[in-house]
Amino acid sequence: MSFSHxxxxMEIEQQAYPWPWTEGMFVDSLRNGHLCYVALEEGVLVGYAILYVAVGECHILNICVSPRRQNQGLGQKLLEYVLAASVDHGAEKALLEVRPSNVAAVALYQRAGFEQVGVRKDYYPAGSEREDALVFTLPLGRV
Structure with a gap:
């Protein structure tokens, strides 16, 4: 991913989520050296992922496929790619948070072998409320 993307x-992020990341969050990730990837299909941007690797752990911050391209296996391919890339950067374990209401993402992570290890209370904004985050991990020796 580059600033030109x-x-x-942002178009995909705003279509995919009721409470999307801001452009500033993506800019911060690019500037801070996070691993930022885009998924292109025939030159068209169809998804992206943001993660960072530190002390042997990959933390997946954001992974998204365009709503028009969901349910076609692209999320799984993108997840497999970023997990392999994180191993190349020294990660031995992956960690992520996901909204319980994001049923499709929860199912994707469970199919990939992630296991829920906790809950972060009131982690996500949800309008005037807050939503918990499910915390999942995956030992990367299984990738």
Whole structure:
């Protein structure tokens, strides 16, 4: 991902989530050296992922496929790619948070072998409320 991808990334982010990341969050990730990937299909941006690796752990911050391209296996391919890339950067374990209401993402992570290890109370904004986050991990020796 580069700064030139941000308009399309923001378009997908706003279509995919009721409480999307801000452009500033993506800019911060790019500037801070996070691993930022885009998924292109025939030159068209169809998804992206943001993660960082530190002390042997990959923390997946954001992974998204365009709503028009969901349910076609692209999320699984993108997840497999970023997990392999994180191993190349020294990760031995992956960690992520996901909204319980994001049923499709929870199912994707469970199919990939992630296991829930906790709950972060009131982690996500949800309008005037807050939503918990389910915390999942995956030992990367299984990738």
């Amino acid at each position: 941000l308009p399309l990334v």
